Ligand SMILES: Nc1nc2c(ncn2[C@@H]2O[C@H](COP(=O)(O)OP(=O)(O)O)[C@@H](O)[C@H]2O)c(=O)[nH]1
């Protein structure tokens with residue numbers, strides 16, 4: 602079940618946050634300044650950063666205006682305000698009106714790009730896509746092409762590749778031509794890891810995008826930036842700095858299972874208007890979940906489905 606996997610993948614973040622919240626809400630305490638300050642600390646500890654502080658400010662205001670009087674009303678307030686900040690995030694991908702839908706995957710080294718591509722391909726297959734094609738655009742390392750080839754083989758889908766050191770724009774060109782010729786539904790292009798500060802590599806990425814655009818007008822339909830969720834604040838910075846340069850359309854937060862820093866999603870939303878589209882919850886081929894704001898917030902707050910939600 603979708604909900605189950607997302608919930609399980611957020612275990613570490615939930616444990617961190619829920620333990621603090623349980624302590625706060627467990628003791629039959631009064632809603633007062635001290636309570637609100639402690640709440641802010643708990644949220645801060647779960648990497649909610651600025652968002653946590655802002656929500657506690659909103660809560661203080663509501664409390665002073667007597668819109669809220671008791672601690673029992675706080676969880677629902679938190680939930681509503683957290684959800685509002687994730688508006689627009691959902692695990693849907695843009696599609697080409699006709700012809701291949703092209704998804705370009707970018708990000709820094711080791712963030713989880715190649716693995717996320719395999720998982721995404723698997724998910725598209727399960728959703729009914731018959732013809733997929735991968736493009737081995739990380740020509741920097743031989744191992745990268747091998748890694749993607751292995752996944753393609755396991756998934757039973759085609760891959761376009763060239764020798765190590767080849768121009769990634771040439772691979773993109775070949776991959777687009779093949780996608781058109783073979784009537785492919787989805788073409789997913791891998792890229793080498795790069796930092797937004799590496800000008801030549803960013804230029805190279807620009808060239809890949811231009812080649813794709815020329816081959817298939819309207820493409821790439823998605824440019825997904827993969828972020829390593831375990832890096833917390835660093836992931837937030839990467840989203841901010843990279844997104845503007847590379848025309849990113851959505852984010853994939855990989856390795857969410859390995860971190861208690863899931864709250865960084867909110868920090869990312871504070872900094873960039875990009876939607877979070879998928880989260881990685883493990884190393885296996887099935888471990889990619891479409892992002893759901895409700896699923897995410899309920900999982901980290903430990904709200905059970907059907908539990909009291911006054912909003
Ligand atoms: N636990 C966990 N590991 C992941 C996840 N996504 C990727 N990884 C691991 O992160 C490492 C780097 O992934 P890779 O896809 O090669 O990164 P790339 O350099 O960006 O292509 C590999 O060991 C992956 O198995 C995830 O969602 N959860």
Ligand SMILES: [Mg+2]
Nearest residue numbers: 714715739745
């Ligand atoms: Mg890779």
